[in-house]
Amino acid sequence: KNQVEQSPQSLIILEGKNCTLQCNYTVSPFSNLRWYKQDTGRGPVSLTIMTFSENTKSNGRYTATLDADTKQSSLHITASQLSDSASYICVVSAGGGATNKLIFGTGTLLAVQP
Amino acid sequence: DVKVTQSSRYLVKRTGEKVFLECVQDMDHENMFWYRQDPGLGLRLIYFSYDVKMKEKGDIPEGYSVSREKKERFSLILESASTNQTSMYLCATGGTVYGYTFGSGTRLTVV
Numbered sequence: 001k002n003q004v005e006q007s008p009q010s011l012i013i014l015e016g017k018n019c020t021l022q023c024n025y026t027v028s029p030f031s032n033l034r035w036y037k038q039d040t041g042r043g044p045v046s047l048t049i050m051t052f053s054e055n056t057k058s059n060g061r062y063t064a065t066l067d068a069d070t071k072q073s074s075l076h077i078t079a080s081q082l083s084d085s086a087s088y089i090c091v092v093s094a095g096g097g098a099t100n101k102l103i104f105g106t107g108t109l110l111a112v113q114p
Numbered sequence: 115d116v117k118v119t120q121s122s123r124y125l126v127k128r129t130g131e132k133v134f135l136e137c138v139q140d141m142d143h144e145n146m147f148w149y150r151q152d153p154g155l156g157l158r159l160i161y162f163s164y165d166v167k168m169k170e171k172g173d174i175p176e177g178y179s180v181s182r183e184k185k186e187r188f189s190l191i192l193e194s195a196s197t198n199q200t201s202m203y204l205c206a207t208g209g210t211v212y213g214y215t216f217g218s219g220t221r222l223t224v225v
Contacts (some may be wrong), residue, residue, distance in 0.1 A: 045216070
């Protein structure tokens with residue numbers, strides 16, 4: 001069964017600190033992996049997309065890693081800001097073609113406190 | 115930037131009402147999707163469409179129907195709203211080539 005599991009479910013950190021969110025997946029065939037940020041009451045916004053051959057990708061203070069052998073990904077946030085408070089969702093694409101299936105994790109809720 | 119616009123941010127409807135959720139995208143994308151998002155369950159695909167007048171069932175189509183009369187517009191219809199359809203509804207467009215862009219969501223409450 002295709003599954004995406006994220007940990008932790010929720011996380012509280014102080015402003016300025018770093019944190020790492022985890023994503024484990026069992027999806028076949030793997031196409032790509034995306035991290036989304038979802039602010040409360042808004043739709044998800046893409047942060048990074050990684051294909052099978054990519055190990056690391058950065059977007060400002062966000063750095064995503066992918067280990068295709070262990071089927072794990074992480075999202076590292078550096079020097080957190082209050083605006084980083086959101087839900088972070090890991091999404092894995094299964095199959096190929098324009099309508100390949102998206103498998104969503106349930107997200108990690110991050111709260112950054114002053 | 116691709117924009118995906120959902121017509122309502124918040125809706126409150128009564129049980130048994132027919133509900134229309136509208137989604138419009140301003141790029142020429144063939145694929146459009148409707149998801150619902152519930153706490154602890156993540157996003158679940160209700161229906162998707164890969165062309166005008168074409169539709170495919172997703173993982174949880176029961177109680178819903180869709181309409182795609184124009185390329186830019188994808189409507190989700192709750193034929194007879196029930197309380198278990200209270201949820202956040204998200205429209206998206208895109209695909210493997212373009213990536214996926216989501217609308218801001220419609221928070222539907224059925225009372």
